[in-house]
Amino acid sequence: MTLAPYVSQQPSGQLRPRRDPDWMVHQLPVQMVAHDFFRRFVSIFQELGTTLLEDADNIDHILDVSVAPPELVRWLGSWISAAPIDEALPEDLQRRMVRSAARTLTWRGTAHGLREFLELLSDGPAEVEDGGGIWRSGDAPADAAWVRLRVASTGQLAVAEFIERIRDEVPAHARAELYVADELVWRSGEDSGSHRSSYGRKA
Missing domain, CATH: 3.30.300 (GMP Synthetase; Chain A, domain 3)
Incomplete structure (x- = not known):
């Protein structure tokens, strides 16, 4: 499951810039970068590595129902015994249902x-x-x-x-x-x- 690239906010308030799309290729020695074969060969691993790094970048947000993938939102709902959510429902409603279930769990x-x-x-x-x-002893109605x-x-x-x-x-x-x-x-x-x-x- 891959989340969309996310630009996160650091404690300083600054945004973390997106990763250079050629971050791995640019780590090659200058002589290897000049050869098209090496660039294309390393690009294969760069694409795979980018997917893993993007998931790692989003790990802090994967349990946030406002940005998590819909299938994960429904799964999170099962953690708190929320009723199964129909995937055909609007995505915004699914997120609100899980968020509300978590917020009102103690009031259920x-x-x-x-x-x-x-x-x-x-x-x-x-x-x-x-x-x-709440009634005094003996004052409670017969049917409450x-x-x-x-x-x-x-x-x-x-x-x-x-x-x-x-x-x-x-x-x-x-x-x-x-x-x-x-x-x-x-x-x-x-x-x-x-x-x-x-x-x-x-x-």
């Missing part, structure tokens, strides 16, 4: 984490209501394990795919409902393959 399953995840997938505002809270999710749209995802991703984020013990544009499209415990709505006719 909470109202805050669900809201951020919904806003990422829908590319718009989201509302999360739940029955959780519920969550209601609302978004204006499913963004760039089909409704069925949107539901599948949300299903993995909702706490297993909680009953969940998902509304898209005020229309109920999913309730936990129901088969996502037969979700209630044909909203946007994406599914």
Whole structure:
């Protein structure tokens, strides 16, 4: 896997210049440089060496989801147990999904984490209501394990795919409902393959 050549910034703030394309040829003795055979022969190894050096130049950035190759971005997502990412999705969305999953990992399953995840997938505002809270002994309601999710749209995802991703984020013990544009499209415990709505006719 080869990354595109990258001009990195040094601690001094200066940019590291690109490598001379004939960096290996220019290391030959003057007498050998004058012969076309030696130049062409060394150029073969120079091309191979350049590929290795460019990868080494980029090693500091290979785990940066903003510049890493798309296939590596999806692989990085698997490190943090992110749901598998469809390679057909727009590249920018893939990067944002992994970045958001990493940022909200410690909030996973909470109202805050669900809201951020919904806003990422829908590319718009989201509302999360739940029955959780803190009560004095004996004052807790009989039913607090519920969550209601609302978004204006499913963004760039089909409704069925949107539901599948949300299903993995909702706490297993909680009953969940998902509304898209005020229309109920999913309730936990129901088969996502037969979700209630044909909203946007994406599914």
